[in-house]
Amino acid sequence: MVRKYDQDHREALGAQLHLPLTERMCPLCGHIAMRDYHHETYGRTTPSWINYLWCGNCHAYSSSFTAAERKMVESDPLLTQYDDRISEVFDDPERLLKILDGYWKAGSLPQVISRRPRGR
Numbered sequence: 001m002v003r004k005y006d007q008d009h010r011e012a013l014g015a016q017l018h019l020p021l022t023e024r025m026c027p028l029c030g031h032i033a034m035r036d037y038h039h040e041t042y043g044r045t046t047p048s049w050i051n052y053l054w055c056g057n058c059h060a061y062s063s064s065f066t067a068a069e070r071k072m073v074e075s076d077p078l079l080t081q082y083d084d085r086i087s088e089v090f091d092d093p094e095r096l097l098k099i100l101d102g103y104w105k106a107g108s109l110p111q112v113i114s115r116r117p118r119g120r
Contacts (some may be wrong), residue, residue: 002054002094003028005062006092013053013062021110033057037100038111039086041047041065047072047116056104059097072116077108080087 003014005028012027013034018079024034033056038049054061078099082089090098103109 002061002097004093005060006115009060010096012117018110026058026060028060029055029058031055031057034102035109037078037099038099038113039076039090040068040073049073050090052100054100055095056101059094061093061097064091068116071113074112074114075108076111077103105109 009027016024021034021036023032025035025041034117035054035056037052041048041050049066049068051064051066052061053063078089079086080099090097100109
């Protein structure tokens with residue numbers, strides 16, 4: 001069963017931003033098993049991302065929507081596999097995290113983030 005992080009959990013995660021993802025501890029279960037996924041959204045005036053941060057052990061998670069600024073995601077295995085059905089996957093957090101865990105174990109995640117070329 002998946003569970004969203006509450007405000008206290010998100011604050012605890014925020015205090016770990018100086019650490020590499022592989023060293024961050026889940027504030028819910030205490031395991032060092034944090035994972036992340038970014039999906040670029042299109043049709044907006046500025047580049048933006050849907051972000052998921054979750055624990056690979058207990059599946060507690062947080063999702064957010066942020067500006068991507070000059071950064072871009074070089075690969076999105078979820079988009080590659082599900083394309084126009086991706087919203088169906090986002091609508092079911094339990095299914096989403098199970099799929100993302102599979103990508104993580106297969107080495108398709110974490111994603112490579114690079115600088116967006118000018119004019120894009």
